[in-house]
Amino acid sequence: MRVYGNSLFAFPELKERLKVWTKEDRSDERSIVAVYMTTEGGGVKRRKYTSGNTSLDIVDSDDLYVDHRYNNLINVGDYFQRKNDPFIYRVINRKPYDIAAGYLWFDVERVTGATPDKNEVLPVKEGYFA
Numbered sequence: 001m002r003v004y005g006n007s008l009f010a011f012p013e014l015k016e017r018l019k020v021w022t023k024e025d026r027s028d029e030r031s032i033v034a035v036y037m038t039t040e041g042g043g044v045k046r047r048k049y050t051s052g053n054t055s056l057d058i059v060d061s062d063d064l065y066v067d068h069r070y071n072n073l074i075n076v077g078d079y080f081q082r083k084n085d086p087f088i089y090r091v092i093n094r095k096p097y098d099i100a101a102g103y104l105w106f107d108v109e110r111v112t113g114a115t116p117d118k119n120e121v122l123p124v125k126e127g128y129f130a
Helices: 068-073
Strands: 015-021 030-037 043-048 054-059 062-067 079-082 088-094 103-110
Touching (some): 030 068, 062 068, 062 088, 068 103
Antiparallel strands (some): 015 030, 015 079, 030 062, 043 054, 079 088, 088 103
16 A cells, blocks of 8 residues: 555546557457546647757647556557447556556557558548649
């Protein structure tokens, strides 16, 4: 038990089982229990480029809290899918606050575009010139 307690354990209904994999063919699929929290793009971040210029960009990543016992089963770059959710998500960053509430904390984002399993037919529209 941590000094501050395990606050996420107070809400067991937030825990869900996720399928996690690294390889495209899902041959290394494994199962973990985690808490997924959506942020709905709730932030703006200033990005700095090598030329010294900066710009503002909308941060559209969600949070994933994983119990320490699954530490070896999830890494940055892994994909995962939630039960009853057609979308596939990818782990993009690990936050440095590993001991907060007894969970590992990751930034995740939804995979958009062509599906990672490459089975989606993409319609091609011909150009129209007037």
